[in-house]
Amino acid sequence: MKADDSHQTTSRSNVVFINIFTLLLQFIFGAGTLIRYALLMVLFIIPFGYVLSFIENAESYSLAKPILFYDQKLSFCANLIFPEAIKGYNFTPLFLIITALFSLKFVREISSRASNYAKYFTIKETINEMHLPGNIGDASGLNEKLASLKHTGQIDGKQSRDELLKVLGEVQRNLDSMKRDLAFLAIDVVDSTGMKVGEETSNVELDFMEYKKLVEKAFRENGYLKAAWTPDGVMACFSTPNAAVKAAKQVLKGLKIFNRDTKVINRDFIVRCGVNAGKVAFDDNMPMEEMSDRVIDIAGHFQKDAPPGSVCVSKVVYNDLFDSSGFKAGNIEIDGFDTYVSK
Numbered sequence: 001m002k003a004d005d006s007h008q009t010t011s012r013s014n015v016v017f018i019n020i021f022t023l024l025l026q027f028i029f030g031a032g033t034l035i036r037y038a039l040l041m042v043l044f045i046i047p048f049g050y051v052l053s054f055i056e057n058a059e060s061y062s063l064a065k066p067i068l069f070y071d072q073k074l075s076f077c078a079n080l081i082f083p084e085a086i087k088g089y090n091f092t093p094l095f096l097i098i099t100a101l102f103s104l105k106f107v108r109e110i111s112s113r114a115s116n117y118a119k120y121f122t123i124k125e126t127i128n129e130m131h132l133p134g135n136i137g138d139a140s141g142l143n144e145k146l147a148s149l150k151h152t153g154q155i156d157g158k159q160s161r162d163e164l165l166k167v168l169g170e171v172q173r174n175l176d177s178m179k180r181d182l183a184f185l186a187i188d189v190v191d192s193t194g195m196k197v198g199e200e201t202s203n204v205e206l207d208f209m210e211y212k213k214l215v216e217k218a219f220r221e222n223g224y225l226k227a228a229w230t231p232d233g234v235m236a237c238f239s240t241p242n243a244a245v246k247a248a249k250q251v252l253k254g255l256k257i258f259n260r261d262t263k264v265i266n267r268d269f270i271v272r273c274g275v276n277a278g279k280v281a282f283d284d285n286m287p288m289e290e291m292s293d294r295v296i297d298i299a300g301h302f303q304k305d306a307p308p309g310s311v312c313v314s315k316v317v318y319n320d321l322f323d324s325s326g327f328k329a330g331n332i333e334i335d336g337f338d339t340y341v342s343k
Contacts, residue, residue, distance in 0.1 A: 228288035274302025
């Protein structure tokens with residue numbers, strides 16, 4: 001189904017962006033760590049180099065030689081922007097020490113913020129993958145904690161991070177408690193684009209509007225809970241697999257009369273239907289467009305692989321049907337599930 005493809009593409013794009021940004025933050029943290037070690041080495045070399053400068057033939061000692069070498073290099077670089085002597089006094093070592101101390105503090109702050117933002121985005125992505133319905137994040141206090149974290153850019157040590165993980169655990173438990181056994185019906189018009197070629201725009205709009213009414217009537221009469229439309233496709237949620245399959249069969253039956261008596265354009269309306277069922281977190285206040293679960297995705301995949309003019313269902317749905325006489329075993333396995341197709 002097109003809406004399913006769009007949702008998955010958007011989701012994948014978000015995941016790629018967050019992963020790249022998190023890797024960048026982790027790189028900054030890693031680079032900051034290396035820079036901090038380098039600055040600590042500067043703070044070690046400068047005082048010792050200054051002391052060794054008063055020792056005669058200090059460079060002859062094996063331990064002193066590398067210290068003096070790097071001390072000279074650092075002094076040379078410092079003197080490019082700082083005078084070698086002021087009123088006869090050499091302040092270069094002091095300049096290097098002060099610069100290193102301020103740089104160390106700055107790098108530590110940047111590195112710390114990069115680390116914490118990386119943790120923030122990692123936690124945020126974990127929450128996105130949980131597909132929280134409605135205001136469950138607000139109810140658990142998770143959104144407030146995350147907003148504070150993003151604002152300050154800080155996680156106050158292990159205790160605060162542990163609190164966030166506890167909140168995540170509580171959210172997951174709340175999410176599990178909201179799960180219901182539901183069925184999802186995906187319907188899409190076969191070659192809807194090709195049907196419109198060479199037809200009057202007004203006739204196309206009228207026929208597809210009437211087609212939508214036919215589908216919505218079948219949904220209402222079989223007690224659907226909510227639905228989401230693309231231009232020519234739909235995903236609907238039902239309380240039971242029987243209701244979803246009955247709605248699909250009603251649409252197929254109604255299209256025979258619709259094609260004979262109602263539609264104006266030349267080509268007939270032919271649809272593919274897919275039905276899958278399973279436990280999914282459900283919130284009355286969440287639009288169908290925002291619901292996301294593998295159960296829903298698989299219903300869309302069944303629809304894509306269904307023969308034109310048929311209903312393709314999972315084995316779970318097939319085993320739950322009151323009357324399964326109109327189905328036969330499918331020839332393909334989809335997402336690891338056996339399929340059954342209406343005759």
